[in-house]
Amino acid sequence: MPILHFLRKHWSLLVTLRDVVFKGRFGERPTADHYADYRATLDEETKSEMQYALKHAMSIYPPFMLAMLRMTYYNKDTATSTMQLVKETFGLDGYDCILHCDPLLSQDFTFLNLFLYLRGRNDVYKPPFYLIRDDEEHRFVLSVRGSTTLTDWLTDFSAESASFDVQDDKGTNVKGKAHQGMLKSAEFIYRLVIHKLRAKFANKTYESYRLIITGHSLGAGVASLLGFMFLQTEQEKELNADILQRMKVYSFATPSVISPNLANLSLDLITSVILNTDVVSRIGIAPLDRCKEQLDARTKGADAQLKQLQDDKLLPAGRILWYLPVSKKERSSSLPDVLKSMFWDYDDEAKKGKYSEPEWELCDVTEHRSIFAEFIYDGYESIYAHLP
Numbered sequence: 001m002p003i004l005h006f007l008r009k010h011w012s013l014l015v016t017l018r019d020v021v022f023k024g025r026f027g028e029r030p031t032a033d034h035y036a037d038y039r040a041t042l043d044e045e046t047k048s049e050m051q052y053a054l055k056h057a058m059s060i061y062p063p064f065m066l067a068m069l070r071m072t073y074y075n076k077d078t079a080t081s082t083m084q085l086v087k088e089t090f091g092l093d094g095y096d097c098i099l100h101c102d103p104l105l106s107q108d109f110t111f112l113n114l115f116l117y118l119r120g121r122n123d124v125y126k127p128p129f130y131l132i133r134d135d136e137e138h139r140f141v142l143s144v145r146g147s148t149t150l151t152d153w154l155t156d157f158s159a160e161s162a163s164f165d166v167q168d169d170k171g172t173n174v175k176g177k178a179h180q181g182m183l184k185s186a187e188f189i190y191r192l193v194i195h196k197l198r199a200k201f202a203n204k205t206y207e208s209y210r211l212i213i214t215g216h217s218l219g220a221g222v223a224s225l226l227g228f229m230f231l232q233t234e235q236e237k238e239l240n241a242d243i244l245q246r247m248k249v250y251s252f253a254t255p256s257v258i259s260p261n262l263a264n265l266s267l268d269l270i271t272s273v274i275l276n277t278d279v280v281s282r283i284g285i286a287p288l289d290r291c292k293e294q295l296d297a298r299t300k301g302a303d304a305q306l307k308q309l310q311d312d313k314l315l316p317a318g319r320i321l322w323y324l325p326v327s328k329k330e331r332s333s334s335l336p337d338v339l340k341s342m343f344w345d346y347d348d349e350a351k352k353g354k355y356s357e358p359e360w361e362l363c364d365v366t367e368h369r370s371i372f373a374e375f376i377y378d379g380y381e382s383i384y385a386h387l388p
Helices: 002-023 032-038 044-059 063-068 082-090 111-119 150-157 180-202 218-229 234-239 260-266 285-300 303-311 335-343 349-354 366-373 380-384
Strands: 097-100 129-134 139-144 161-167 173-179 210-216 247-252 270-275 319-325 360-364
Touching: 032 319, 032 360, 032 366, 044 082, 044 139, 044 210, 044 247, 063 082, 082 097, 082 129, 097 180, 129 180, 139 180, 139 218, 150 180, 150 218, 161 180, 161 218, 161 260, 173 180, 173 218, 173 260, 180 218, 210 218, 218 247, 218 260, 218 270, 260 366, 319 366
Parallel strands: 139 210, 210 247, 247 270, 270 319
Antiparallel strands: 097 129, 129 139, 161 173, 319 360
16 A cells, blocks of 8 residues: 555654644744845736646636635535636636546535545546636737645645656756656646647637646646757657747746756756745655655765765756845735735735735745755744645
């Protein structure tokens, strides 16, 4: 059983993690002043596209979950199923969904089938997703769901580094590593969607359409690796040439999924968005294992082993936008709380008051992505910062 193997292998590490989570903090809470030279601004086009991607990254979660997290209002029009929520949110008709892989995305939600949502029907390494066409916005959207079910968590915990090669701009094959569970998930989705996407982008009817790939948490990690799939070999790059010219990946609350030598190969393609001390962007079973091994190596003075461990770390992909609080007092905001105040369209100005956008600064820390290999735990703030 995968879960038993995982528990046996990592039990002592999980106990240590439990103590950190429930007994305090680890590391210093960063603020925008620490990265004052890296403050960033977004043009209106990028803001609009991020707003659009964020809505899709959140809309793929079960409607009851979004209602509990105050991401949407629970009503008969939007809470019947995930696909109904998507159609109501974006004004799509019944013919716009090209592909989805989980029957629960279109199954009507009732409290009687709540167990099915939590248990899930997707297998390990097969996260639910949808590929949808939005004619009003002239976009195709591939959205991957974040962790919701037990099988999603097993995918998260399959955190060993797997070999992953990508071609750079010069046609050189660059050998690297990627998060094993999310890489297998990306390969599964890529095989299902790539031929449909190539056919759509070869059709002159859709010559003005763009492709947005997005996700939150697990979905963000898979979305980032999907972006690399389009570049993996020279043949893939040629076959996907029409798509690559009109494609962007937006990964919200992304985990560390790719080795440092690959992370910078996708700056124009992939944008990772992280809030404050988000625990998932900095932590994982493999990084914690490496942290322990690095401490052991330092204690033993094993410099060669230490260098190898540092080279094996995984980091967020692409351009990294990091939202940081203006002061250390700012606490308990989730990523959508901050982003919605910047991007979400509200008719009622009073609703904006509960969000805290003026208290946050946006920093472009792409050049310093290695900071996300450092373990920082800021109490419950690190958990709030990740929640959808």
